[in-house]
Amino acid sequence: MPVETVAVLSPGDMGSAVGAALKSNGLRVITALVGRSERTKELAESSGIEDVGTLGDVVREADLVLSILVPDQSEALAADVAAEISKAGKPVAFADCNAVSPETGKRMAAVIDSAGGRFIDAGIIGSPPRGGTPPRFYASGPHEAVLGELDGRGITVPLMGGEVGRASAIKMCFAAVSKGTLAMYAAALTAAQSLGTYEDFIAEMESSSAETLEAMRRVSTVSDRAFRWIGEMQEIADTFEAAGVTPKLHEGSRDIFQMITDSPIGHERPETVDRSRSLHDTVKLFADS
Numbered sequence: 001m002p003v004e005t006v007a008v009l010s011p012g013d014m015g016s017a018v019g020a021a022l023k024s025n026g027l028r029v030i031t032a033l034v035g036r037s038e039r040t041k042e043l044a045e046s047s048g049i050e051d052v053g054t055l056g057d058v059v060r061e062a063d064l065v066l067s068i069l070v071p072d073q074s075e076a077l078a079a080d081v082a083a084e085i086s087k088a089g090k091p092v093a094f095a096d097c098n099a100v101s102p103e104t105g106k107r108m109a110a111v112i113d114s115a116g117g118r119f120i121d122a123g124i125i126g127s128p129p130r131g132g133t134p135p136r137f138y139a140s141g142p143h144e145a146v147l148g149e150l151d152g153r154g155i156t157v158p159l160m161g162g163e164v165g166r167a168s169a170i171k172m173c174f175a176a177v178s179k180g181t182l183a184m185y186a187a188a189l190t191a192a193q194s195l196g197t198y199e200d201f202i203a204e205m206e207s208s209s210a211e212t213l214e215a216m217r218r219v220s221t222v223s224d225r226a227f228r229w230i231g232e233m234q235e236i237a238d239t240f241e242a243a244g245v246t247p248k249l250h251e252g253s254r255d256i257f258q259m260i261t262d263s264p265i266g267h268e269r270p271e272t273v274d275r276s277r278s279l280h281d282t283v284k285l286f287a288d289s
Contacts, residue, residue, distance in 0.1 A: 020047035070228050099236075118142075137158075138157075141162075189201075
């Protein structure tokens with residue numbers, strides 16, 4: 001059965017942009033906004049995503065469900081969708097696109113498949129599709145070809161083959177570097193500020209590692225995403241531990257993103273973050289909180 005209707009749960013920053021891209025490429029895109037925040041509702045409306053009512057309505061109308069959430073909500077959503085799949089008696093394809101460990105993905109696969117659904121392990125690498133290079137939705141597992149139908153329709157879908165967990169694994173390893181490095185930058189800058197050596201540290205970075213310093217300036221706006229990355233760092237730590245690699249690096253990264261979330265600017269979101277704030281002013285807020 002060709003994919004004609006795609007559900008996005010939930011249409012937040014990434015999900016709403018993905019939904020808009022799919023809609024502009026000829027697909028019907030739906031969601032369920034019961035219990036969602038006003039911000040999520042506004043993002044869905046501005047992206048042209050159709051609210052069909054309840055989760056049960058989503059399962060009855062969708063050919064493919066994309067779960068795009070913070071990691072610590074992914075298993076609960078999979079369980080709720082599985083219950084609706086069982087009620088509907090419909091073999092809906094469910095792609096978990098969240099930053100979770102392979103083991104977490106396998107647990108969700110068991111829940112969805114036992115309800116009569118078709119689980120797809122997926123991992124998103126790249127920014128929301130708002131022009132430029134589209135994000136890559138790596139896919140694996142026996143039903144990966146269903147997600148593959150979306151390739152070239154606002155997103156890219158590399159099919160990895162093999163078992164559930166392969167797509168999650170590449171996402172975990174990639175995010176370990178991209179986001180783990182950002183946590184290290186934030187930690188070093190905050191420590192330098194607290195130790196009274198911020199200016200000296202920045203001067204040395206300018207002298208010996210100017211390219212790295214430029215990358216460190218991204219810390220100025222990390223406040224709009226840090227809350228999403230707390231659970232992601234824990235999933236990476238769990239992935240590494242299962243692979244025989246120390247989890248401690250990314251448990252530390254988890255703590256750094258928690259520190260940022262708890263800071264006075266941790267409430268910021270992409271549309272409200274203060275992009276004029278200097279790196280030093282940002283770090284002062286982290287150090288003083």
